[in-house]
Amino acid sequence: MDTTSVWRATATGAGFAMLQADVQCDVLVVGGGITGVTTALLLAQQGRKVVLLEADEIGGGTTGHSTGNLYVTTTDGISSVQSTWDETVAREVVQQRKAAIDFIEQQCRDLPNAHFTRCPLVLWSRDLDGNADVESEQQALAQLGCLARLDEAGVRPGLPQPRGPVMVLEDQAQFQPQAYTLALAQRAAKAGASLHEHSRVIELDAKARVATTATGSVKAAEIVLATHSPKGVHLVHAEMPVHREYVVAFEMGATDPGPGIFWWSGEQGLSIRTLAHEGRRYVIAAGPEQKVGVHNAKASLLAVETLATQMLQPGPTRHRWSAQNYRSHHGLPYIGRDHSGCFIATGFSTDGLTWGTVAARLLAAEISGQPDAFGKRCEPGRFTPAKGASTLVEENLTTASTLVKDYLTRPQHEHLSSLAPGDSAIVEAGGETFAAYRAPDGELFAVSPVCTHMGCKVRWNSVETSWDCPCHGSRFRPDGTVAEGPALVPLHRKHVQLG
Ligand SMILES: Cc1cc2nc3c(=O)[nH]c(=O)nc-3n(C[C@H](O)[C@H](O)[C@H](O)COP(=O)(O)OP(=O)(O)OC[C@H]3O[C@@H](n4cnc5c(N)ncnc54)[C@H](O)[C@@H]3O)c2cc1C
Ligand code: FES
Structure with missing residues (x-):
């Protein structure tokens, strides 16, 4: 089955050469998704000698198989961060994620292909017992100063209609994640970073700080593992359940709900968004997550496609794809140096386009000797004073x-x-x-x-x-x-x- 995402199908490749030498640098970044590329850009702009190794193509990992939404809350809700931690942590999460979205917007100013658009996030529940969650999310966001309100008017035509409250969070955003990451990679190269595609790290000596590919090696003062899940054996693996999600992009049907992040929550819900590309309009639907290796992949994909077809009445299916997410323990990602001596950035759940950008900013600050206080919260080896395990x-x-x-x-x-x-x-x-x-x-x-x-x-x-x-x-x-x-x-x- 062709599982090329709409992002990969509509972005042109970067064409960085394979690593073919033994080189030395200040910082080696392994992984060319949004996390690795943003980290490489920020470090190169600081004057560091940076090498980035990507196993396949820049942006072609989870970043290029996501849904391209940017929001200050999290998929599980800021109310869940607040109840697991406290209001201070929830406020910091919103501030960090807002700063990351503003950073992305700034980067996109002269990047029309990145299709950055400000839009609302609309949340409603499919299950009657989920209505209380919608209300508590609105209250938590409003308490943190976000423009969140309950909307009596319901949801836009073309979307599954609610049976309870609808929350609208204004001033969120969406973009083309693959085109954005490719453009940032070009920018990192211009700033002096050496980027290499088709250069998979097959051996990693974290102590000696040497990474080896089939055609070369890199010795670095610091290594950042921006590989979504860190390579090798790391303590965080024991804390991170892994799930796969299925996504379908259809041509738009008769009723176009317009730009927006539409979260129809609940066990069988859908995350819905739209996309305009070269005169064509798409509606994209992602289904609920499934535990990796213990579900029927074809049946899960078919279930998303069938539900979306019933509820959205779209045009023909154009793209189908799937991707994996790694959920952290207690809602905050793991960002920083771990016991291996390398820096890691993982545990983003399905919120990693923004968390990956937060991670890049935190890592670049830490490597330059000016750590951000929020970095302490996200330390991989952190003691977790959160409630309930x-x-x-x-x-x-x-x-x-x-x-x-x-x-x-x-x-x-x-x-x-x-x-x-x-x-x-x-x-x-x-x-x-x-x-x-x-x-x-x-x-x-x-x-x-x-x-x-x-x-x-x-x-x-x-x-x-x-x-x-x-x-x-x-x-x-x-x-x-x-x-x-x-x-x-x-x-x-x-x-x-x-x-
Ligand atoms: C279905 C789905 C939808 C999502 N939608 C959203 C969304 O709308 N908004 C949001 O914020 N988040 C979303 N996410 C989460 C988000 O996509 C990820 O958290 C984010 O893209 C992770 O970026 P990354 O750069 O850390 O990892 P990746 O993009 O996976 O990049 C890691 C890179 O490392 C490379 N690599 C791996 N091993 C090696 C090696 N040995 N040597 C060299 N390179 C290597 C890979 O090839 C890959 O390119 C979604 C996730 C899923 C599953
Ligand atoms: S045993 Fe860890 S991924 Fe297979």
Whole structure:
């Protein structure tokens, strides 16, 4: 299935050369999403010698598979930050996120392709018992000085109609995240940073501060792991549940709700936005999150497409894609130096276009010796005086049960030779277990099903055609190479004897 996002389809690539030398620098940034590119730009503007290594293409990771919305609150609500922490922390979150959006707006002044637009965020609930959450979010935001009100007029035509209160938060924004990140990368290069695409870090010696790719290496005074989930084994992995979300972009139907971030919340809700590109209008819908490796990918995508078709009555489907989010413990991201000695920036949930920009600003300030006080709140090894720890316990039970169950579950008995084109299976043959996939052209791939990060067993993802690890979200292509997540090493490729 083609899973090119509307952002990737409508932005032109950067074309940075692959790293082909052994180089030294002040700061190595690993990862060319919004976090890494913004960090590289800010550090280069400070006069630092910066190298950025991107495994694939700039902006082509989660940033280019997001929904491109920018808001001062968070997906779980500022009211949840306030109840988990307190009003001071909630106020700081709003201030930091507002400053990041203003920074993005400033960067976009001469970037028409980034399509930065100020717009409202509209929140309403699908479930009757969610109505109280809408009201408490409005109250919390208003108390923090945000322009949040309850709107008696309901929601705009073309959207699923409410059965309760509707909150409107004015002066939020949306943009084209891939085009923005590409433009910032060009700007970072102009400021003196060396950026390299198709330069995957395959070995990382955090102590010696050396990162190695297939064609070169970088030795740096400091390393920033801006890889969404930090590469290698980090303590934060134990605290971060990983979820996947499915997104569909349709051509606009007869009724266009206009610019806006429309959160129709609830268990089966949708996050909806619109987009204008070269005379075409799109409506984009993202569905609820699913735990990585323990859901049916095709069914989840179909559910979003069906619900959006029923509720939005759009034109034809143009793009389908999915992406992963890493949720932090207690609502604040992890930004700063961790036990590995590297700087990390992760735990953004689905709010990371803004959190990634906050992270870049905090990291650049810290590396230049002028740390921001909010950085202390986000330290990866922080002591968490927040109230209640049930979420973490529940989520960790999933990981623990996956680890245990995987080794107790007997693999499916299939014959490799009988695997049809497009099929996948965990196969036991000759005393060995294979994660096997036969490509539509008949080529058979067989790899070890044991994740190289920390040893959980991978599961098939039928939408992305990948082996996904339910524990910390590493994903591998059918040939075993790493697609995303904390793993550095590919799944072991197995020699197959048919018969
Ligand atoms: C469906 C969905 C919708 C979302 N919508 C929004 C939204 O509307 N608003 C919002 O604020 N947030 C949103 N988010 C969250 C947001 O997209 C992410 O938090 C954010 O893009 C993370 O940016 P990043 O730069 O940290 O990571 P990424 O964009 O994932 O960048 C990391 C980069 O690191 C590279 N990399 C990985 N390993 C290596 C390696 N070994 N060597 C070199 N490079 C490597 C990857 O190729 C990738 O390009 C959404 C998330 C999802 C899942
Ligand atoms: S991602 Fe950690 S064990 Fe697989």
